[in-house]
Structure formats: structure tokens, C-alpha cells
Amino acid sequence: MSATKVKEKTYAFEAVDTKGKRSKGTIEATDESAVTNALRNQGVTPLFVQETGSGLNREITIPGMGNKIGLKDLAIFARQFATMASSGLTLLRSLTILEEQAEKPKLGAAVRDVRRDVEGGLSLSQAMAKQDEIFPPIMISMIRAGETGGFLDAALDRIAVNFEKDAQLRAKIKSAMTYPVIVICFSLLMIAGVLVFIVPIFEKMFKNLGGSLPLPTQIMVTLSHNALWVLPLMVAALVISTKLFRAKLKRDEAWRLGFDRFKLRWPVFGTLFTKIAISRFSRNFGTLLAVGVPVMQALDIVGGTTGNAVIGEAMKDVAESVRAGNTMSAPLAEHKVFPPMVVQMIEVGEETGQISPMLDKVSDFYDHEVETATESLTAAIEPLMVIVMGLMVGVMVVCLYLPMFTIYQHIQGAS
Numbered sequence: 457m458s459a460t461k462v463k464e465k466t467y468a469f470e471a472v473d474t475k476g477k478r479s480k481g482t483i484e485a486t487d488e489s490a491v492t493n494a495l496r497n498q499g500v501t502p503l504f505v506q507e508t509g510s511g512l513n514r515e516i517t518i519p520g521m522g523n524k525i526g527l528k529d530l531a532i533f534a535r536q537f538a539t540m541a542s543s544g545l546t547l548l549r550s551l552t553i554l555e556e557q558a559e560k561p562k563l564g565a566a567v568r569d570v571r572r573d574v575e576g577g578l579s580l581s582q583a584m585a586k587q588d589e590i591f592p593p594i595m596i597s598m599i600r601a602g603e604t605g606g607f608l609d610a611a612l613d614r615i616a617v618n619f620e621k622d623a624q625l626r627a628k629i630k631s632a633m634t635y636p637v638i639v640i641c642f643s644l645l646m647i648a649g650v651l652v653f654i655v656p657i658f659e660k661m662f663k664n665l666g667g668s669l670p671l672p673t674q675i676m677v678t679l680s681h682n683a684l685w686v687l688p689l690m691v692a693a694l695v696i697s698t699k700l701f702r703a704k705l706k707r708d709e710a711w712r713l714g715f716d717r718f719k720l721r722w723p724v725f726g727t728l729f730t731k732i733a734i735s736r737f738s739r740n741f742g743t744l745l746a747v748g749v750p751v752m753q754a755l756d757i758v759g760g761t762t763g764n765a766v767i768g769e770a771m772k773d774v775a776e777s778v779r780a781g782n783t784m785s786a787p788l789a790e791h792k793v794f795p796p797m798v799v800q801m802i803e804v805g806e807e808t809g810q811i812s813p814m815l816d817k818v819s820d821f822y823d824h825e826v827e828t829a830t831e832s833l834t835a836a837i838e839p840l841m842v843i844v845m846g847l848m849v850g851v852m853v854v855c856l857y858l859p860m861f862t863i864y865q866h867i868q869g870a871s
Contacts, residue, residue, distance in 0.1 A: 464484045464485055464486055465484070465485065465486070465487075465507050466482055466483075466484055466507070467482065467483055467484075467485055467488065467491045467505055467506065467507050468480070468481075468482050468505075468506055468507075469481060469482070469483060469491060469495060469502055469505045469506075470502070470557070471495050471500040471501060471502050472500065472501050472540070472553060473499065473500045473501070478553075478557060479500065483495075488505050488507075491505045492505060501539050501540065501543045502539060525560050525562055525563050525590055527619060527622055527623045527626060528623045528626075528627070529559070529560055529563055530591070530592070530595070530619050531616065531619035531620045531622070531623040533554065533558070533563065533567075534595070534612060534615045534616040534619050534620075535616040535619075535620060536553075536554060536557075537550060537554060537612050537616070538609065538612035538613040538615065538616040539616075540553065540554075541608060541609040541612050542609045542612075542613065547574060547580065548571060548574060548575065551567060551570060551571040551574065552571060554567050555567040555568045555571060562590070563590065566587045566590040566591070569583075569586070569587060570583040570584055570586075570587060571583075573586060579600075579603055580599055580603060580608070581596055581597075581599045581600035581603055584596050584599060592761070593757050593760070593761075594615075594618075594740055594743075594744065594757050594758070594761050595615055595619075597744065597749050597753060597754075597757055598611050598614065598615050598743065598744060598747045598749060599611055599612070599615070600749075601747045601748040601749045602747055602748075604748070605747075605748050607747075610747070611747045614743050614746060614747050615743070617743075618739055618740065618743040621739060621819070621823065622736060622739065625732070625735065625823055625826060625827075628826075628827055628830055629732075629826070629830055632830045632831065632833065632834040633834075635834065635837075635838060635841070636834075636837050636838075636841055639841040639842075639845060640841070642845075643844075643845050643848055646848075646849075647848065647852070648683065648687055650852055651676070651679055651680045651683045651687075652680065652683050652684070654856070655676055655677060655679075655680035655856070656680055658856050658859075659677050659680070662859050669859050670858045670859060672854070672855045672858060673855050673856065673858050673859050675855075676852070676855045676856070709765065712765045713765040713766065713769060716764045716765045716766050717766055719764075720733075720764070720766060720793060724833065725833075727829065728826065728829045728830065728833065729764070730793060731822050731825045731826045731829060732763070732822075732826055733762045733763060733764040733766070733767050733793070734793075734794070734795070734798060734818070734822050735819055735822035735823050735825075735826055736761060736762040736763060737758060737761075737762045737767050738798070738815040738816075738818040738819040738822065739815070739816070739819035739823075740757075740758045740761045740762070741754060741755075741758045741815055742811070742812045742813075742814075742815030742816045742818075742819060743812075744757060744758060745811055745812045745815070746812040746816075751778055751784075752775060752778065752779065755771045755774055755775045755778070756771070756775070758771060759771035759772070764793075766791070766793050767793065769791075770787070770788065770791040770793065770794070773787040773790070773791070774787050774788060783803070783806055784802060784806060784811075785799050785800075785802045785803035785806060788802065797818075798818055801814045801815075801817065801818055802814060802815070802818075
């Protein structure tokens with residue numbers, strides 16, 4: 457029985473040799489690890505490896521909004537930094553290369569300031585802490601622990617792995633949502649086009665034929681008359697309300713806690729949000745403990761990295777328990793957001809002294825759960841979006857052709 461051949465994919469890469477010379481290109485391989493090994497066999501150090509996307513299986517990028525530094529940029533930065541540190545390049549040389557090849561100007565400027573501060577005598581963690589708007593607390597704390605313990609390269613590698621997994625998780629979710637977003641945008645554009653261009657033609661025809669318009673058609677005609685100012689007003693109201701809502705969430709902790717609790721109870725999506733939060737919690741907490749960050753400091757940091765205030769509230773209870781000399785698993789069991797399996801695995805980790813490996817296993821499990829749930833949700837949404845779009849088209853067609861029956865009756869009565 458012959459083995460199934462693994463399909464190779466195309467990966468784009470950027471690498472640097474021992475003299476600091478960079479090169480770019482593409483390579484065929486089965487996965488990113490195979491690409492990394494192939495490049496190292498060629499005597500170069502990979503800085504960036506990413507599968508080339510195609511079709512709808514990619515994240516949506518809006519022109520003019522690519523200057524924001526996201527998790528994916530930090531993941532690439534951390535991997536490049538970890539690779540150069542493990543290859544024996546000096547800290548200043550690594551920072552210089554990172555500054556030169558940074559795709560985002562804002563990130564390049566931050567790395568430049570870090571390099572200058574390091575040249576001025578500050579440690580790497582101290583220099584990065586001055587750029588806390590760019591580099592998150594979890595990254596700074598792990599680097600500080602690596603510097604203190606003398607394993608900076610290992611800490612950078614853990615940071616890279618952590619950020620890469622989180623970035624991959626977010627990319628899968630965004631990719632799964634690409635199709636519904638495109639369908640919704642197309643549907644809205646189609647409705648706007650019908651109201652602005654098609655309805656006026658039918659309205660003129662109805663007036664020439666005579667007769668009164670049915671209520672559904674009259675509503676469409678009224679919307680058409682006011683579409684040029686109603687539609688922009690609706691878009692502006694949506695944008696402004698969204699910004700105000702986000703500002704409220706960021707400013708008011710009680711509001712954010714209430715919204716996050718409500719979000720976890722949403723039908724269908726609530727389970728997905730819970731799994732995402734648990735995955736981030738276990739991965740970040742395990743990574744912090746693995747590189748030697750103190751438990752209390754790790755609890756303070758991890759509460760704000762999951763994207764859900766419910767987890768942050770639970771971390772406060774865990775911190776109080778640890779401060780009093782008790783276990784972490786006991787207070788976690790009192791919070792319904794943590795499934796029994798997670799609590800039990802953390803309890804076993806505490807008993808065996810293997811909390812970080814246990815958290816890594818929990819993270820891997822929930823990463824798979826999120827991927828499966830996302831794929832199932834996408835499979836359910838796609839036919840639903842087709843049905844919704846068909847209903848919208850059908851309603852508009854009925855509204856436009858409904859007056860034909862009234863006009864026909866009017867003609868028959870006149871004859």
C-alpha cells in the first residue's frame with residue numbers, strides 16, 4: 457500500500473547570511489519547518505517565512521490602513537529576532553537588521569529607539585518598556601526574565617512561538633469570515649445601486665401608466681428619493697457609534713466586563729469566543745511561566761492578554777489565592793468560563809510541578825477546537841448568506857413588479 461504524498465505549498469521567505477546580506481524568494485515545501493530547514497542547509501538564516509495565499513483564503517487588507525502594528529507584525533519581528541539571536545549575531549547587530557527590514561515605519565522607528573537606548577547602556581527589556589505602545593507587556597516581561605536568567609535567545613524563541621500561534625489562530629478566524637463579509641458588502645452595494653439607479657426608472661414608468669403604488673413599492677420609492685443623503689448618513693452613524701462604543705469599552709472596565717460576559721452567552725458565537733479566550737489564556741500563561749516570569753506577575757499580565765475581561769476578573773481571584781498560599785485551580789473552578797477539563801489539568805500540573813507543559817497542552821487542544829468550530833460555523837454561514845441574499849433580491853423584485861397587477865386592474869376597469 458503506497459503512502460499518501462503530502463502536497464507541497466509555495467512559501468515566500470526572507471533570509472540573511474553570516475555577513476548580514478539579505479535575500480528574498482519563494483520555495484516549495486510541505487510546511488514552514490521544511491522551509492526553515494532547507495534555508496539553513498543553504499547556509500542562510502530565515503527571517504520571514506509565510507505561505508502565499510490565493511483566492512478568498514486570506515485576510516482582508518484595506519488600502520490606507522496597513523500602518524497599524526498588529527500581532528502578525530510582532531510575531532514576524534519576534535521570530536526574526538529569535539533566529540538572529542540563536543545564530544550568534546550580537547544584540548546591536550540584530551536590532552540594526554530588524555530596523556532596516558521592518559515593513560511598518562512605526563515598528564522600524566520603535567526598533568531604532570530601542571537600539572539607541574541599548575547603545576546608551578539600557579538593557580533590552582528596559583529599552584522596549586519605553587516603547588510600550590508597540591511592544592506588549594507579555595513580550596517585555598518574557599525578555600526581562602530571559603535577560604535575568606541568561607537565556608535571552610530561548611525567551612525570544614518562546615515569544616516567537618507564542619505570537620505565531622496566536623497570529624495563526626486570528627488569521628484562521630479572519631479568513632473564515634472573509635466570505636460572509638464579502639457577501640454582506642456586495643449585498644449592501646447591490647441594494648444601494650437598485651435604490652439609486654433602478655427604482656427611479658420604474659417610478660417613471662409607473663407614473664406614465666397611472667394608478668397608485670402599493671405600500672411596499674412606495675417605501676422603496678421614498679428610500680430612492682432620499683438615498684443620496686440617507687445612505688451616507690447611515691454609514692457615518694454606524695462608524696461614529698462603533699468608535700464611541702469601543703471608546704466606552706476601553707474607558708469603562710465595568711462596561712467592558714458586562715459586555716464580555718454577555719458576549720460569552722451569545723448563541724453559537726459564545727462558545728467560539730470562550731474557546732478563543734481559553735486558548736489565549738493557557739498559551740500566554742504557560743509561556744510566561746516557562747521562561748521564568750514570577751507567578752504573581754504572570755497573573756497580572758495574562759489577564760489583559762486574552763481579549764476578555766471575564767478572564768481578567770478570574771485572574772484577580774487566582775492572584776489572591778496564590779498570595780494566600782493556596783492553589784490556582786481552586787478559584788478557577790468557581791468561574792464558569794473555565795471548563796472542568798482546564799481546571800483539572802491545571803490542578804494536575806500543580807501537583808506534578810508541570811504547570812507550563814499542561815497549559816501548552818490545553819492551548820493546543822483549544823486551538824484545534826477553535827479551528828474546528830470556525831470551519832463548522834463557516835460551513836453553516838455560507839448557505840445562510842446565499843439564502844439571505846436571495847431573499848433580499850426576491851423582496852426587491854416583488855416590490856418593483858407588484859404595481860404591475862394594480863396597473864393591469866386599472867386598465868381593465870377603464871376598458
